[in-house]
Amino acid sequence: MKALTWQASNTVSVEEVPDPHIQEPTDAVIRVTSTAICGSDLHLYEVLTPFMDKGDIIGHEPMGIVEEVGSAVTHIKPGDRVVIPFNVSCGHCFMCRQGLQSQCETTQVREYGTGAQFLGYSRLYGSVPGGQAEYLRVPHADYGAIKVPNVGEDERYLFLSDVVPTAWQAVDYAAVPDGGSLAVLGLGPIGQMSARIGKHLGYRVIATDAVPERRAMAERYGIETLDSSEDGVAEQLKDLTDGRGPNSVV
Structure with missing residues (x-):
């Protein structure tokens, strides 16, 4: 073969x-x-x-x-x-x-x-x-x-x-509380799937990536995104979550 x-x-x-x-x-x-x-x-x-x-x-x-x-x-x-x-x-x-x-x-x-x-x-x-x-x-x-x-x-x-179970486990281990928010740092294959899984489970999901096409893909599934190439992304995450920051990070 x-x-x-x-x-x-x-x-x-x-x-x-x-x-x-x-x-x-x-x-x-x-x-x-x-x-x-x-x-x-x-x-x-x-x-x-x-x-x-x-x-x-x-x-x-x-x-x-x-x-x-x-x-x-x-x-x-x-x-x-x-x-x-x-x-x-x-x-x-x-x-x-x-x-x-x-x-x-x-x-x-x-x-x-x-x-x-x-x-x-x-x-x-x-x-x-x-x-x-x-x-x-x-x-x-x-x-x-x-x-x-x-x-x-x-x-x-x-x-x-690999991709689905790895992403699911990542979100599960993040232990997002009911009604909580999840930050996904990076929107490669695992990040994309983690973001969608978080959305499927009812969490507010905010994802960061420097590549516009990756951000656009996530946005098609209702994910909020930030450009990680910009300064002050951490502050932007806090602003989006009323100054508290996300409950969990993947």
Whole structure:
């Protein structure tokens, strides 16, 4: 199959690599139909070079069609359409039962103390082959794979792999009080989604960014925006909230 591979600092390339196969009863193999590129993939491109190996398959925001499942995987079957979360977690350890799947004790990378394994994200997170490829082996697919309907474009579901849960968790951790206000600093993909989620939950959302197009996108969803390239943004936030400032910040 073809896959996007890390070759050296500032160098990635599409190469022919062996097809993945079932290795554990809890595995699945999917044919990838869409995969997103995360801003954190840029860290692999340069900053995390010491923890990368030539030929590593990158990517951690995939979805696709199930090709094969291990004997312990019962909630999905070949032909099902699935989204795959970026973190590899077992679902039954203490941390997973607390809803802290990124700290899964079963897949924890103890050598580096970095928590659970992630798809396609360096030795720091287990060197698990990633999803920017034609096919993907999904470890712990008995827990992690999310079945979605076989209708609609991939874009309708793809953000469930990383962007939506990351943004939702950010807003949840902000602990905005009832009737409170939320400041979102930066309107990249996660910021955009955090702002929309905050609005969906009924909060007053004020977002800052220096890029006019990003601000305009947020405004289409009823988000108040400020130009972060201007002086005195903090004071403007206070002015908009009667001098108190926002209750919570993302």
